[in-house]
Amino acid sequence: MPPSETPPLALYVHWPFCVSKCPYCDFNSHVRESVDQDAWRDALLADLAYEARLLPGRRLGSIFFGGGTPSLMPPATVAAILGAAEAAWGFTPDIEITLEANPSSVEAARFADLAAAGVNRVSLGLQALDDAALHFLGRAHGVDEGLAALATAQANFARVSFDLIYARPGQSLAAWKAELARALDFGTEHLSLYQLTIEPGTRFATEAAAGRIVIPDGDAAADLFEATRAMTAAAGLPAYEISNHARPGAESRHNLVYWRYQDYAGIGPGAHGRREGLATARHKKPENWMAAVARNGHGAQIEEPLVPGERAKEALLMGLRLREGIDLARVARLGGVPVAAVIDEDKVARLAAQGLLSSDGNHLTVSEAGMLLLDAILPEVVLG
Template sequence: MADLPDGEEAPKDGALPNPDVSGGLSAYVHVPFCAVRCGYCDFNTYTNLDFGPGASTSDFPESLVREIALSRGVLRGGEAAPLIDTVFFGGGTPTMLAPKQLGSVLAALNAAFGLREGAEATTEANPESVDREGLFRLADAGFTRVSFGMQSAVESVLTTLDRRHTPGQVGRAVGWAREAGLDVSVDLIYGAPGETMGQWRRSIEAAIALEPDHLSAYALTVEPGTKMGAQAARGVIQLPDPDELADKYEAADEAFEAAGYRWYEISNWARGGRECRHNRVYWGGGNWWGYGPGAHSHINGTRFWNVKHPLAYARRVAAGESPAAAREVLMASEIADEAVMLGVRMREGIEIPRFVRAETTAGLVADGLLDGRAAVAGRIVLTLRGRLLADAVTRRLWEDLEG
């Protein structure tokens, strides 16, 4: 499991240098519980469902509500109007908690800050962790979207990824969500050990056939400390090379676009008007508070992150203390770096920063990484090849900033 970054000590009362969020706020809620830990998972998740008071599936929402109360005391602005634009429950598997429990946390956010009219409220879910009644209850509680971890339509690939659902469960879950009036997103993973191009195309076609509003496709990344990381180190599994991953990305992009899904971020496609608004907050450098163990937050240039263990988290909020493990106050140069790194991933790109030399832009266009017409119009917009090499584009732009 990835370690948290270093940082300065966070104050116990959660005080921030600039707590004004009158321009809007998003909330991320981390539910750390899972039935099974997938071999590739590097997230802060646990299969133990009961660590003690405030840190079990039965009473974890009470700890979240305590942190919500603390955050309301810290943040300023918007006392007369709703503040929250988007909420995203991630994990872990949020639907390890009952719909009533998830709804109680959403209600606490609404009571503390107010959900704006038309606010987007998403929960992630594994297909086997939901049923028809539960999805209707989530909709009744105020959720508007559900994001299903489909990952693959091929049973052998699901087994490799340690996924518990069968391909047929995805279709049933999507159908129930549709009946409940929820928008649907489907996530896929490509590059699993042993996955062929033919199997990947089957997964693409199966996902499109579900007619979701939104699709995500992520290349498998294997981190040290995970089950797959250990297997790769021992030579038990072989990871795909970058060229194979690029071919699979291009296959997905072509199929999704042909089916009416437009890419709006490198790994995300959506039908018109169905982009994930919450994720745009991250990519646009907006303000969000992350609730739960290990959750990260960003408020006006200050980034902070909570202690990772559920029981340590629960004990802190029970004592009325901030669960933040540490924080960092970003310098102007760091904010500029992040704006470039995140902004270039978006379909609309970014205005060419003042520090970027004309020769750099021209070179990226000549290399087929940037759209030439957009560059003439003063914007950095990635081509398909540029999307595959986005990190390299970012590094070349950063070189001008550092120079």
């Protein structure tokens, strides 16, 4: 795309409700006995209209329904949001419309209606291919139910991805290799493969603090990570981001908008956005967001210009997650600062000499070996 051409806009829609809260989850998800579906549809449409007024003249290249559990949304609500988004912005001919879904039989029964509403890509939260592991992770589905939902998804959507969580307590390298080999045999074009991490404020954090959960140590986790990347690459789904693997051309276009640090609008409780140099965030608690929409016509809580250099720093932190790396001239333009103001060039040179980074002065990339140490590398090379 020529530098002067504005890339398509992305839209994120947050549906905050779940049937239950998973013990590892620190996302903005909530359990409620009942949801006023008409009120939620109308509030999301109002929030969308507000963003559309502030981002005129753009076309949407991707829409992502995240959560929470957006497969609990009525398909009619999904259709209404997509209709309003197309009327407000217009769609690119190849727009990607993704919805996260739980692999329960109840939600899988909605897949045909969700596809008819306009969803063309589904991201399925399988999380494990082992019933004991699913129980440990607090998932409501079993393996058989999950695989039935996967088959239904593949029959209804043009593009299908699913998630797995590895580096679980007691998981051996051999067991993970067998589980991943089975996952690769299902023939999906995209996999999101995450190491289990203990997030503050979750039930697992409480369990880990009490010594009741012990995840694999650094060396064991490194072996699992390296095996994951080797197996997916051999199967034709190489890692294009630290935890995401896809056939060439099947990468998540929506997530690439985040990682390439392009503009996106975020609506719904807790949704964040980047609107032409502004950082936006919605009220997080569902009831507070609804009250804000009723009061102001939108759910925005924060709309702040990013200070000089902050955009460059964010672009680096996001872009270095990608195998393609980052264009340093663009980083400088985004932040309005010289590259030396946001990158420690001495540390870049040292890490490059160790084979962990690659830099030619114009482009910076984390090497395959460096990806294993990404969490340590980023604070070393990104200033501030």
